[in-house]
Amino acid sequence: MTDDLRARAEELDARDPLRARRDDFLPMGDVVAYLDGNSLGRPLRAAQEQLAAFVEGPWADRLIRSWDEGWMDWPSLVGDQLGRVCLGAAPGQVVVADSTTVLLYKLARAAVDARPDRREVVVGSDDFPTDRYVLEGIARERGLTLRWVDTDADLGVTLEHVAAAVGPATALVVLSHVSYRSSYVADLAAVAAVVHEAGALLLADLCHSVGVLPLSLDAWGVDLAVGCGYKYLNGGPGAPAFAYVRAGLDVQQPVWGWMGRADPFAMAPGYQPAPGTRQLVSGTPPVLAMVPLRAALDQLEQVGVAAVREKALQLTGFALALADAWLEPAGVRVASPRDPALRGGHVTLCREDFRAVTAALWERGVVPDFRNPDGIRIGLAPLSTSFAELYDGMAVLRDLAT
Amino acid sequence: MTDDLRARAEELDARDPLRARRDDFLPMGDVVAYLDGNSLGRPLRAAQEQLAAFVEGPWADRLIRSWDEGWMDWPSLVGDQLGRVCLGAAPGQVVVADSTTVLLYKLARAAVDARPDRREVVVGSDDFPTDRYVLEGIARERGLTLRWVDTDADLGVTLEHVAAAVGPATALVVLSHVSYRSSYVADLAAVAAVVHEAGALLLADLCHSVGVLPLSLDAWGVDLAVGCGYKYLNGGPGAPAFAYVRAGLDVQQPVWGWMGRADPFAMAPGYQPAPGTRQLVSGTPPVLAMVPLRAALDQLEQVGVAAVREKALQLTGFALALADAWLEPAGVRVASPRDPALRGGHVTLCREDFRAVTAALWERGVVPDFRNPDGIRIGLAPLSTSFAELYDGMAVLRDLAT
Numbered sequence: 001m002t003d004d005l006r007a008r009a010e011e012l013d014a015r016d017p018l019r020a021r022r023d024d025f026l027p028m029g030d031v032v033a034y035l036d037g038n039s040l041g042r043p044l045r046a047a048q049e050q051l052a053a054f055v056e057g058p059w060a061d062r063l064i065r066s067w068d069e070g071w072m073d074w075p076s077l078v079g080d081q082l083g084r085v086c087l088g089a090a091p092g093q094v095v096v097a098d099s100t101t102v103l104l105y106k107l108a109r110a111a112v113d114a115r116p117d118r119r120e121v122v123v124g125s126d127d128f129p130t131d132r133y134v135l136e137g138i139a140r141e142r143g144l145t146l147r148w149v150d151t152d153a154d155l156g157v158t159l160e161h162v163a164a165a166v167g168p169a170t171a172l173v174v175l176s177h178v179s180y181r182s183s184y185v186a187d188l189a190a191v192a193a194v195v196h197e198a199g200a201l202l203l204a205d206l207c208h209s210v211g212v213l214p215l216s217l218d219a220w221g222v223d224l225a226v227g228c229g230y231k232y233l234n235g236g237p238g239a240p241a242f243a244y245v246r247a248g249l250d251v252q253q254p255v256w257g258w259m260g261r262a263d264p265f266a267m268a269p270g271y272q273p274a275p276g277t278r279q280l281v282s283g284t285p286p287v288l289a290m291v292p293l294r295a296a297l298d299q300l301e302q303v304g305v306a307a308v309r310e311k312a313l314q315l316t317g318f319a320l321a322l323a324d325a326w327l328e329p330a331g332v333r334v335a336s337p338r339d340p341a342l343r344g345g346h347v348t349l350c351r352e353d354f355r356a357v358t359a360a361l362w363e364r365g366v367v368p369d370f371r372n373p374d375g376i377r378i379g380l381a382p383l384s385t386s387f388a389e390l391y392d393g394m395a396v397l398r399d400l401a402t
Numbered sequence: 403m404t405d406d407l408r409a410r411a412e413e414l415d416a417r418d419p420l421r422a423r424r425d426d427f428l429p430m431g432d433v434v435a436y437l438d439g440n441s442l443g444r445p446l447r448a449a450q451e452q453l454a455a456f457v458e459g460p461w462a463d464r465l466i467r468s469w470d471e472g473w474m475d476w477p478s479l480v481g482d483q484l485g486r487v488c489l490g491a492a493p494g495q496v497v498v499a500d501s502t503t504v505l506l507y508k509l510a511r512a513a514v515d516a517r518p519d520r521r522e523v524v525v526g527s528d529d530f531p532t533d534r535y536v537l538e539g540i541a542r543e544r545g546l547t548l549r550w551v552d553t554d555a556d557l558g559v560t561l562e563h564v565a566a567a568v569g570p571a572t573a574l575v576v577l578s579h580v581s582y583r584s585s586y587v588a589d590l591a592a593v594a595a596v597v598h599e600a601g602a603l604l605l606a607d608l609c610h611s612v613g614v615l616p617l618s619l620d621a622w623g624v625d626l627a628v629g630c631g632y633k634y635l636n637g638g639p640g641a642p643a644f645a646y647v648r649a650g651l652d653v654q655q656p657v658w659g660w661m662g663r664a665d666p667f668a669m670a671p672g673y674q675p676a677p678g679t680r681q682l683v684s685g686t687p688p689v690l691a692m693v694p695l696r697a698a699l700d701q702l703e704q705v706g707v708a709a710v711r712e713k714a715l716q717l718t719g720f721a722l723a724l725a726d727a728w729l730e731p732a733g734v735r736v737a738s739p740r741d742p743a744l745r746g747g748h749v750t751l752c753r754e755d756f757r758a759v760t761a762a763l764w765e766r767g768v769v770p771d772f773r774n775p776d777g778i779r780i781g782l783a784p785l786s787t788s789f790a791e792l793y794d795g796m797a798v799l800r801d802l803a804t
Contacts, residue, residue, distance in 0.1 A: 025462075026457065026458060026462040027462065027463075028462055028463055028465060029462070029463035029464075030463075031463070031465065034465055036465065036466045039466050040461075040465060040466045040469075042461075042462060042465065043457050043461050043462045047457065048454060048457045048458065051453050051454070051457065052450060052453070052454060055428065055445050055449065055450045055453065055638075055694075056428060056450065059442075059444075059445050059638060059639060060427075060428040060429065060430055060431070060444060060445045061429075061430055061431035061432075061433070062431075063430065063433065063436055063438065063442060063444065063769055064438045064441050064442045064769060064771060065764060065769065066639070067442075067639075071639060098500065098501070098504060098685070099500070099659070099684060099685025099686055099688070100685050100686070101657065101659035101660070101661070101684040101685030101686075102500060102504055102657055102659075102684055102685055105656075105657045105684070113543075125671070128660075128669075129660040129663070129666070129669045129670075130659045130660035130661075130684075130685065132671070132673075133658040133659060133660060133663060133673040134657065134658055134659060134684075136658060136672070136673050137656055137657065137658035137673065138656075141515075141656055228686075230686065236457070236461060236689075236690040237460075237461060237468070237469075237473055237686070237687075237689040237690055238685075238686045238687050238688035238689040238690060238691065238692075239688075239690065240688075241685070254507075254539055254543055255503065255504055255507045255536065255539065256535040256536055256538060256539035257501070257503035257504075257532045257535060257536060258503070258530075258531040258532035258535060259503070259532075261531070261535060264531070265774070266774060267531045267773070267774055268531075269527070269534070270538070271534075271535040271538050271539065282501060282503040282504055282507070282532075282536075283500070283501025283502050283503030283504055283532065283643070284501055284502070284503075284630075284632065284639070284640045285639075285640050286501070286640035286641075286642075286688065286691055287638075287639035287640040288638040288639055288640060288641065288691060288694070289640065289688060289690060289691040290640075292457075292690070362467060367465055367466060367467065369466060371669070372667070372668060372669055372670075
C-alpha cells in the first residue's frame, strides 16, 4: 500500500497544474518537507529580487520623493489588490498596515464603540489566543462582557453556536474563518446573516484562510475582517496585516494618527478622519515590509485562488489518506474535518507524545508545527508544496510514530 | 566670500573623522544633495546585503525554526542595542515594534490609565501632528482635557512652558525632544524633574533626536519614550518604531496581544502580561523590517553617537553660515536656534514662497523637505552627508531664491 501511495503522490504531482510555481520559491536548504506554510510562508525569488530593487531604486535613489511617487498610496493599493485577488472585496475597503493584533484592536474597538448600548461580545473560547486577549483587554477597558462560545477542539465555532450565543445585548461577534487548530471552515455568509438578525456586527479573522480559500466578503455581508500577511500570503516574518471594513459601515477606530487624517501634510490642528478605510492607517505605512507581500500577491493574481483551493483540497485529502493508512493504526487521531468543504489548508493530527515527535521531525528536516496540547499541524501551502514532499514528510512522521 | 565658503566646506570634509562612513551608503543616482535624512535616512549597503542574506537564510532555509533560533527575542535584542547605542538606557527597557503612532497610543494610554485621578494631559499645540491627534483621540475616549501649550514656532516647548502648565490635575506631559519644525532641543532632564514634582509622568517623542543626539533617558529620569526607525536610524520607509519604559514604572498598555503575553506558546486562557517591556509587543514582531535597522545600529555602534552629534553641530553651523551669507539678504528667515546646544540635526529656513522653491529644488536634484506654511527643512544626517554636498545644495537654493 505504501508503494501505491508513493505512486499516487507522483501522479498527483504530474497532474498538478501549479507544479511549476514551486520554482518561484527560493530553495530551502536541508529541509526535506516544509509542512508549515500556514504559519510562515516561504519566500519567493521575486520577493528577494524586488527587495533589492526597492532598496536601490525607490529608497536609495528617489528617497523622500517616493512618498509622492506612490508610497503614500501603498496601504490602499496593496489593500485593493488583496481585496481583488483574495477577499472578494471591491476597491476602497481594505488597507494593509500594522499587525493583525493591532488591527483587531482597532476594528473591535470601532465596532463596540459603534454599538454603545450593547454590552456583550461573542468569541470562541478556543479561538486564536491574540483574538481572545485583545477582546479581554477591550472588555475590561469598556466594561463589556465576553460571552465565550465553548466548542469541540476538533471542530470550531459553528453557525448553531453563534445563533445560540447572539441576542439583543450582542455588540460584536468575532470569529475565525478557519480554525487555527482544527482547520474547520465557518460559513461566514450564514453567520453574518444570524449576527445581523440580532443587530450585531461580525468581525472575521481570516489569518488561516486568506490566500488559500476563495473569499467573498462583500457578497457574504461580513462587516469587518482582519488577516495576516505572513502565512499563505508569503509576506515574510512579521509582515504587515490587513483590515477590511465593508462599504457603508461608518465606524471610527481609536488610534488617531497623522497618516489616517484627511490631508495629512496640512499638519493642521484637530484630527479629522480620512474618508473610508484610510482612517485605519495610523502611523507611517510599513512600505519596505510590503514588498514581499506585493510579490506574493502578483503570483496569486496570476494563478487565482480557486486553483490554490483546488490543490489545497487534494493536498489535505492526501494527507488524510496517508494518516489513515499509516498513523491511525498507531493511535493517531485526525482532529480536522473529513468533509472537504469544511476543511481549510491544514490538517491536525494528535497524539499525546507529539510534542516530542515534533522535535524529532525537525531534526530530520521535516518541519510542521506543534500546538498544545498534542497536535501536529500539517500546513499545506499549495503554491510551494508538492505531493511528493508531503509524502516524504509524512513518511518520516510514520517512522517516528509507529 | 562664496569661494571662502567653498574652501571651508572642503576643509571641513577633509578633517571630518566620519567622512569614510559615507561610502557605507548606497549611491543616490542623480541627487546632488540629499538634505532630508531627518525624514527618511538613506540605505546602507549593509542593509541591502543583510536583507538578501536574511531572505535566503533565516527565512528561506531555517523557516519557522528561526522563531526559536532568535526571532522571538528581536524586539528586545534590537531594543537593548538601541538603548545602549542611542538612548542611554540599560537593558530591558526598550522594545522595537509597531509604528511610532501605535506605540505612542499604547504608552499614553498606559500612562493616563495609571493616573486615573488626574484628568489633564499637557502637549504642545505645535507638536508633531500624530502626537496631537493620538492624544485628542485618547482624551475623547477617556474623558480627559488636553492642556495645549502654545509656543513660538521658531522655538519649542521649553522648561518654563511646562512648569507653567503642570499641576495637581496633570496625568501626563508629552513632549518632543527635538521640535520637528524648529529643531529646538528640550532639556528633558529638567522637564522630567518639573513633571515629577507635579506628580505626573513624562512621555518623550524622540523621533527627531534618536541617532543624532546622545540621549541619557535613564539618567534624565524620563518615564516613557517613543521614537522612529526611519529617520536618523536609516531603517527604511515605515521601519518599526521603539518604545522605552523606565525600570520600575509599572504600567499596562491596552493592546493585549499574544506576543506580549507571558509564555505565549502556551496559548492558554486569560491574558497575563509578560514581564517588563515585553508586554508592549502585541502582534508578531516585524522581523524582516528590523533587518535594515539592525545594520544601521551596527554602524552607529561602531561610530558612537557622540561623534555623530559633533558632526551634526558642524553641519548645522555651516548651514547657518551659508544661510547668513547667501539667503538672509534675500529675506530668508532662520527659524532654528542659534545656540548650538539648543539645536538638533536640522535647520529650518522660511520664506513665503518656499513651497514653490522646494519643488524647484527637487527638480534640480536638491532634496530637502517642506513644512507648512513656509519652511524648508535642511536635514543633515551626519553619517551620510558631506559639507560639500550641503554647500552644493544650498548653492542651488541660493540661485533659486535670490
